[in-house]
Amino acid sequence: xxxxxxxxxxxxxxxxxxxxxxxxxxxxxxxxxxxxxxxxxxxxxxxxxxxxxxxxxxxxxxxxxxxxxxxxxxxxxxxxxxxxxxxxxxxxxxxxxxxxxxxxxxxxxxxxxxxxxxxxxxxxxxxxxxxxxxxxxxxxxxxxxxxxxxxxxxxxxxxxxxxxxxxxxxxxxxxxxxxxxxxxxxxxxxxxxxxxxxxxxxxxxxxxxxxxxxxxxxxxxxxxxxxxxxxxxxxxxxxxxxxxxxxxxxxxxxxxxxxxxxxxxxxxxxxxxxxxxxxxxxxxxxxxxxxxxxxxxxxxxxxxxxxxxxxxxxxxxxxxxxxxxxxxxxxxxxxxxxxxxxxxxxxxxxxxxxxxxxxxxxxxxxxxxxxxxxxxxxxxxxxxxxxxxxxxxxxxxxxxxxxxxxxxxxxxxxxxxxxxxxxxxxxxxxxxxxxxxxxxxxxxxxxxxxxxxxxxxxxxxxxxxxxxxxxxxxxxxxxxxxxxxxxxxxxxxxxxxxxxxxxxxxxxxxxxxxxxxxxxxxxxxxxxxxxxxxxxxxxxxxxxxxxxxxxxxxxxxxxxxxxxxxxxxxxxxxxxxxxxxxxxxxxxxxxxxxxxxxxxxxxxxxxxxxxxxxxxxxxxxxxxxxxxxxxxxxxxxxxxxxxxxxxxxxxxxxxxxxxxxxxxxxxxxxxxxxxxxxxxxxxxxxxxxxxxxxxxxxxxxxxxxxxxxxx
Numbered sequence: 001x002x003x004x005x006x007x008x009x010x011x012x013x014x015x016x017x018x019x020x021x022x023x024x025x026x027x028x029x030x031x032x033x034x035x036x037x038x039x040x041x042x043x044x045x046x047x048x049x050x051x052x053x054x055x056x057x058x059x060x061x062x063x064x065x066x067x068x069x070x071x072x073x074x075x076x077x078x079x080x081x082x083x084x085x086x087x088x089x090x091x092x093x094x095x096x097x098x099x100x101x102x103x104x105x106x107x108x109x110x111x112x113x114x115x116x117x118x119x120x121x122x123x124x125x126x127x128x129x130x131x132x133x134x135x136x137x138x139x140x141x142x143x144x145x146x147x148x149x150x151x152x153x154x155x156x157x158x159x160x161x162x163x164x165x166x167x168x169x170x171x172x173x174x175x176x177x178x179x180x181x182x183x184x185x186x187x188x189x190x191x192x193x194x195x196x197x198x199x200x201x202x203x204x205x206x207x208x209x210x211x212x213x214x215x216x217x218x219x220x221x222x223x224x225x226x227x228x229x230x231x232x233x234x235x236x237x238x239x240x241x242x243x244x245x246x247x248x249x250x251x252x253x254x255x256x257x258x259x260x261x262x263x264x265x266x267x268x269x270x271x272x273x274x275x276x277x278x279x280x281x282x283x284x285x286x287x288x289x290x291x292x293x294x295x296x297x298x299x300x301x302x303x304x305x306x307x308x309x310x311x312x313x314x315x316x317x318x319x320x321x322x323x324x325x326x327x328x329x330x331x332x333x334x335x336x337x338x339x340x341x342x343x344x345x346x347x348x349x350x351x352x353x354x355x356x357x358x359x360x361x362x363x364x365x366x367x368x369x370x371x372x373x374x375x376x377x378x379x380x381x382x383x384x385x386x387x388x389x390x391x392x393x394x395x396x397x398x399x400x401x402x403x404x405x406x407x408x409x410x411x412x413x414x415x416x417x418x419x420x421x422x423x424x425x426x427x428x429x430x431x432x433x434x435x436x437x438x439x440x441x442x443x444x445x446x447x448x449x450x451x452x453x454x455x456x457x458x459x460x461x462x463x464x465x466x467x468x469x470x471x472x473x474x475x476x477x478x479x480x481x482x483x484x485x486x487x488x489x490x491x492x493x494x495x496x497x498x499x500x501x502x503x504x505x506x507x508x509x510x511x512x513x514x515x516x517x518x519x520x521x522x523x524x525x526x527x528x529x530x531x532x533x534x535x536x537x538x539x540x541x542x543x544x545x546x547x548x549x550x551x552x553x554x555x556x557x558x559x560x561x562x563x564x565x566x567x568x569x570x571x572x573x574x575x576x577x578x579x580x581x582x583x584x585x586x587x588x589x590x591x592x593x594x595x596x597x598x599x600x601x602x603x604x605x606x607x608x609x610x611x612x613x614x615x616x617x618x619x620x621x622x623x624x625x626x627x628x629x630x631x632x633x634x635x636x637x638x639x640x641x642x643x644x645x646x647x648x649x650x651x652x653x654x655x656x657x658x659x660x661x662x663x664x665x666x667x668x669x670x671x672x673x674x675x676x677x678x679x680x681x682x683x684x685x686x687x688x689x690x691x692x693x694x695x696x697x698x699x700x701x702x703x704x705x706x707x708x709x710x711x
Contacts, residue, residue, distance in 0.1 A: 049145050060140065063137040064136050067160070074706065075129055076181075081135055094250065095211055098126060109149060111123075114154070125346075135157060141487060143441060148489050168711050170183070170185075174704075182203065186199070187199035196227055202222075210265060210699055211265060219242070236285075240283050255396070262695070271314045309341075316334035336394040338404050338405040356370075364430045368427075376419075379415040413449055415448070423440065424439070485513075487512060499550070501550055526570050530567050531566045534561065535563075537559055538558075543593075560603060562586070578614070579614050581612050608637070614628065625657065631652070647686045652675075657671070666709050679701035682697070682698050683697055
């Protein structure tokens with residue numbers, strides 16, 4: 001059991017190199033030998049849709065992080081996971097709320113850009129990581145794997161499955177604020193000829209953070225079973241139940257035209273009537289795989305996710321007394337709102353049938369996968385508390401007590417969607433060196449929405465086809481060069497409001513386009529990759545005064561173009577283990593007609609440069625002891641759409657010690673870590689959304705202690 005007292009959750013900083021998530025080597029037979037690349041780099045990346053090729057031999061930008069790597073870096077939520085890759089950054093990640101992720105400068109859609117074992121899920125909840133075998137990031141236009149989605153990429157959660165050999169691990173975590181986590185992971189096989197397998201993950205966490213008023217708790221119980229019915233047939237069933245209860249921390253904002261002090265201890269949501277937000281989830285799947293012959297097999301897979309949320313937040317929005325609606329007044333005043341949304345229900349269901357195999361034709365070997373996926377999504381709620389003009393005027397410096405609002409009169413928007421997607425992928429090996437990769441997906445969707453008071457109804461259908469093509473050349477056995485091009489789709493409908501001249505009507509699908517040139521190289525003690533990419537994404541915007549009935553039209557309005565270079569590398573040099581990734585990104589708004597002054601401007605909250613780097617040194621004089629250091633740097637980013645104010649670049653340093661030993665003859669690893677070692681104060685992100693500027697301060701220096709053990 002891997003008991004990672006990772007309670008030493010590095011509030012955002014990941015101290016330990018993947019290599020030291022494993023045991024030393026008297027315990028090597030139990031925990032595995034130290035290697036440079038995560039074991040997941042040798043696993044197929046199921047999110048690509050191209051069968052059993054590993055990420056190192058796939059002409060896409062894929063980052064795979066296995067459970068060992070997640071544990072060694074104390075990752076608890078997606079905002080921790082994305083600190084492992086320079087292509088990813090925060091996109092409105094608040095304490096006590098669900099996470100938002102940016103890939104290649106585009107914010108992922110929490111409804112359409114997340115997968116679980118390849119099938120769609122909603123990320124509008126607290127996604128647990130304890131029962132994840134690995135997390136896969138597919139970077140770039142995602143039309144190859146999704147009917148509709150934003151173009152930054154996809155995130156796939158691969159669930160832990162039964163193991164051939166017995167697995168017993170325990171993880172315990174604690175930090176200086178009293179946060180405590182316990183996690184048990186057990187698995188193995190039983191029955192005649194070991195035909196039955198199981199994997200059980202149970203976790204409980206007492207949530208404590210540096211911010212005032214954020215005490216909470218979290219639980220997870222997940223069970224996966226499989227049954228080898230007979231040779232060539234496998235039935236898999238899994239289910240997980242997760243709960244989290246914790247008050248949220250709303251973002252800060254500008255005070256007039258200046259940045260306030262980035263105080264991580266400030267929490268505006270500390271009114272006497274503030275309550276904890278609650279998120280509950282029940283998710284499960286069934287998968288049946290049957291071999292047809294030695295080359296072909298088919299799989300039927302079904303999944304269901306049912307989410308419930310009660311959302312509470314005392315949040316600041318603008319300062320009407322100063323005629324400011326996107327920030328606070330210069331003296332720190334703001335309008336405070338009482339938001340309450342009870343019994344939000346989100347249900348995602350999917351059914352997929354897929355066949356895959358290999359055949360020889362036209363002088364080449366074709367690895368083909370084809371199938372169909374049908375999915376349904378629904379979101380329902382009840383009238384909320386979120387009433388203008390709020391409950392009064394607050395102040396960031398004094399945080400006065402204000403009255404609550406219990407009038408549930410703000411209508412909720414119920415949504416539903418059905419989609420059918422047909423897909424085919426063909427990886428063709430023309431020679432030992434040259435291959436082509438072709439994908440085609442045809443999607444049909446139907447969407448509807450209506451408010452709980454019966455207003456603003458929309459109902460429309462669309463269909464579209466998204467292609468993808470790549471050429472791959474093995475220049476040397478250890479070096480692959482590739483070029484790819486692809487498309488992605490977003491579907492947009494004008495709100496059913498009287499102000500719109502095209503209320504309830506859908507625009508033509510917004511088609512994103514991407515090209516990418518890349519290189520992947522591996523050697524005995526390391527690996528590296530490089531990718532040069534360009535993504536162009538169409539924009540839609542409101543044209544007109546938008547102040548009264550018939551005064552506004554939703555229309556196409558130019559595009560965003562993101563061009564960049566990604567580099568990743570891992571290397572072992574004697575006692576040193578090094579890893580790092582970097583992204584240079586040029587992002588700009590183009591061809592807009594509604595507000596041409598924004599053309600050429602950088603989108604908000606998109607850093608121009610990101611670097612993640614780590615180093616681990618094994619101390620020869622003390623067997624089992626290692627020293628770790630990690631740096632994370634994000635460049636400047638625009639706070640305002642016109643680029644007139646920027647968030648400064650920031651750098652955070654983390655440090656730690658790891659000691660591998662034995663407890664009661666079982667291998668164990670102690671870890672002592674310090675995130676934000678220099679205790680720097682800075683704003684880590686500046687999302688601009690809902691017509692408002694948000695600023696999120698970085699966590700202060702945090703001391704962590706953890707213990708991992710397997711038995």
